[in-house]
Amino acid sequence: MKFGLDDAIASGLTRANLEALVVDTMPGAEPDWPEPIPLDDPAGPDFPLDALPGTLGSFARAVATSTQTPPGMAAVMALGTISAAVRGRYIVAIPEHDWSEPVLIQAVVFALPGERKTAVVKEITAPLSLWEREQQITDATQIQEWTSKGRVLQKQLDAAENTASKGREPGAQGKSPEELDQIRQAATLELAKHDNGIKHPTRIVADDVTPEKAKQMIVEQGGALAIISAEGTFFAILAGRYSESPSLEIMLNGHAGEPITVDRKTGPALYTPRGCLTIAVACQPHVAETMGSVDGFQARGGAARILPAFVASAVGNRSIEAAGISADLRQAWDATIRAILNHNPVRPTDSAGFPTPARLVLDAGAYMAFQRYRAWHEPQLRRGGELGDLVDWGSKLPGAILRKAGLLHIATHDRPEDHPITADTIERAISIGGWFAAHARIMYRVMGGRSGQSAARQVLD
Template identity: 30%
Template sequence: MTEEKKLQNFLAKLDKVKKKGPDQWQARCPAHEDKVESLSVSRGDNKINFHCHAGCSGKDILRAMGLNWSDIYFDDEPGKKKKSKVVKEYIYRDENGRPLHKTLRTANKDFLQKRYENGKWKWGLKGVRTVLYKLEEVKEAINNNDVVYLVEGEKDADNLHKIGLTGTCNPLGAGKWKPGYTETLKGARVVILPDNDKPGKKHARNIAKELHGKAKLVKILELPGLDKKEDVSDWLDKGGTKEKLLQLVKDCPEWKPGINNWPDPLPFNNFDVKPIPVNILPNWLSDFAINLAEFTQTPIDMSIMLIISALGTALANKGVVQIRKGYTEPLNIWTCTVLPAGNRKSPVFKKIMKPILDYEERKREEIEPERRHALKEKSILEDQLKQKEKIAGNAKDQAKRKQIMQEIFNLDDEIQEMEIPTLPRLVASDVTTEKLAKLMEDNNGRIAILSPEGDIFKLMAGRYSKNGAANFDNYKKAWTGGEPIRDDRMARKGTYVKNPALTQGLTVQPVILEDLKEKKAFKGEGILGRFLYAIPESPVGSRKVGNEVPELSDIAVMRYQKGLSALLHTRPAGENKNGEWEPHIIKLSPEALEVRYEFERDIEKELGPEGKLHNIADWGSKLVGNITRVAGLLHIAGQTDAQKGQATRDIWNKPIGPETMKKAVKLGYSLIEHALKVYDLLDTDPEIELARYVLKRIMRGKEMEKAEELPKDKDTLDKSILMELCKGKKEIKRPDDLKEPLKLLAELNYITIVERETEGRGRNPSPLIKLNPKVHSINSIKKDTEYNKSNKSNKSNITPEIKKDENGVIIEGMI
């Protein structure tokens, strides 16, 4: 069986597998009742590595999976490493030249370790004193005030020796520096020559921090002309000489500790979220979006998403996009833009929704007289009914009473069968799921929830329900379309909506979505997967002010309002005998269909175990359908003469072309990173959450030191003290539980870990944890959705490139 097939077979036997990085996965452990994906899996050199953070043994895990140890090895001989010839030995000796340990380099560039014990070489370094390479020469250089060159490998040290310089390194390579090596270099003049890669440079900085104040001089010299991962040996092979190196050392400044010598902490999750391309919209919509974003100094993503929801509000239930026979997508759409408070969501909402509310008001005014007359007629009939009931109650003659009762029955039937015109509604906000169904029944099966807040999530979660339970059925049916809503609890006749169509356009604060983490039903029921999300960078703190802000173009506003009004006035294909709308069928051209199929193939790959969308499959599996809806909306909007406020005669008959489909697909690709970032709010990785917790406790420890509640040490925190600070955290019961979160924090440059050795026999002291001084407040470790308020240009946050006319009025946005 191939290596890849063995790995895939292994992963296929696990539940809730999530890809965490190159050749790394997280899954639920099969050996215990796991609810937090505590099993780590990775591809090793010769086998599949796996570890349960809850403490389950490898034997129990394999037994639960129905596997043997042989099933995790890639070699034909399981459990045995591939043999490779040793091509070089590097012996480490003490101050007197006695061998202590050695490194063996094999032909396939593996590095093995042996120790010298009782006159024999034995595998491993257990119990042996480890020292710097060429320790005798290092001691002599220190005594002679010569420079000691610290490199990453023994080969580099040997090559420096060949040109008459003292080179040394620590055993086991980058990241394995020990305090004992620092003691050796007390009073030395040290030049560190790092390998040209991140681990090498990080190793150099860490050593410099350790040597500062102990060595006489410390310099870090990054050699010029090195390609990625090259070292001083490569530099010498390229023509470097002793004289050139000495000159470079002379010109290199002394290393001094400070905040700039620490790398920037990396985000726990890094998403490449870019502004949504505004040129997906027809010109009359993109012009308005750009003008509005500049005028309000808000991210253009918000304007684009709300405009798409406005199109859905205008066109819902009037048409469907036919992909193939028996499969159509409706034109209602759900969008959600995520922005912190203070981003002027309400002003943007008002401008975009104004034509819809104006249209609704005009329609209500048209219906109001007819409704008023019908209500008056009903009132008169009800008065007549009451009078006849009194007469029937006083009637003595049985025949007379029977006649009056028949008149009462007829009058009551007439009242009940009266059709009272309802006042048209296009938009709702704070309504229950039952009321939502009634609104759709009264408005040709459609309604829109358009809100600059996130209250609808609370309603869906059961805010007004009697038992407080979530009720998603009506919402799901109203997104999908084609599945009737029946509710016999509403009114005497009950509620029936043959073809419900709900549009949503929301802007919410990140905290609203974070609150949904505890409400698993939202994701389990697929509600969250139905939204298209935008989570743009907040421009707050870098917005234009005063005269810098351009005026809102009257022309752009007029064209938008007239264009959307024209779409609001379009009609469905017809009505059936019950007065229910029958939608137009919008077809895709063969070329557009191929564009869609190509997008669908790409998304299907991304939904696989190795793909970006694997962990948000509930969203990704609906993306192609959502983008098809967007294509339908853009297609109809693109055939509208916004200047005249008219839609073309054959607006519904023309098929969607490939260019429109490509624009919709472009939006789909753009929104993937936005969705990944949003889902990070909703489905936090437990390992990342634990690392964040530990970082906060480290920072708490430093705060307690300042308050003299802990022993003061301006640079470090003892791991044993951190263990005390983490008391009560159920995931941290023993020191080993800190290993993984500390490892992650070190990889992301939040801390460095300094191992310590005891002198003589006994257990090594607890490691020291150094906190990156750039992590200066809790704000540094908030989720990436707390938005960077740095000195980035607000132009890129609000609109990309813009065009203006000769009068300086913004007329078009380009990506």
């Protein structure tokens, strides 16, 4: 016997009855909804400050206490400051697997307005700023000497060209035309060599530069630059603020330490075989959402390179009696960063005469600890694994751990290349890596799903 829609209505069933009947009779009637995205502002677990050794850990803790900010903000900015001070001069190498990682990070702290981001960034990076200004004072004299010598060489070249042009007849100026031309060529070569040795004012930190300017500065500064800021302006520029499309290459290539070439309108192109870009930025969470909407940011690996930190808000719970940073501890932090900046490790040159990075290696215990971690890590990338929803980011996590181990090692040794990285350092880096993984999960969620949450919050309210 057939029982159609008309019959159901005639029997007294309402629309609600019919809809319930349909849902109840469908296979798997209970909807399998994904875990809802919280509408509150995102925040991850607290940073494991005990993983930071010596002065690094003590200073990060003191800055967090003094500014009454979450420890993760100071900790991440401190790691970024060490990365900036390293200036691309080291790699962590595992020769057993032909594997090396440049000792640099690209990290972003996400915090709401009013969380004292500027105060933390200024305090943590003060040694970089002071050292940079001191170097620029010395640079000014060297640049003046270079400029003066250039004027002399240019006059010599002008005179040689003038003499050569007037001495085309045999015997003119007491020299043959061939001899005059050789003098002109020698003067040209001398000036070119001088121009190639140009001295630029020392810059290790920038903030809102364009990608093109960042590339130029990396080459001019010997292969490294750091973007450090309490604003997200650099990411807005990468997203295409001044161009018709995103410009991600400097971020992607700078993370790997790849070659950089800068073509100039006049003169030969500028080049470095290894261009390193550190990023240590503190900005508002909406920047993550904006970057998630940038064409190619995730697909090309931009998100996978970022070490994110979504710190909890401290507003409303801050003490007005917080202790300041002791002079001794501030001096110790300054000395730590200066030691890294001033130390020039022995660096063999490549076939073109460019210095190669100094190598940091693992001792036997560190290698075993790292291999144990890798054995655990790989299965976690499978579907359902701990990193199964972060495959692109998670795939780079072992390399990121080596980079962080390098930073911790450099921060605790005057001559880091003379000492192997220990198992203790690797374990500390693994702990920090796990913390970043928890925050990376938040970053991907924010990049992919926060649009419209303000309206949703209003509906719930």
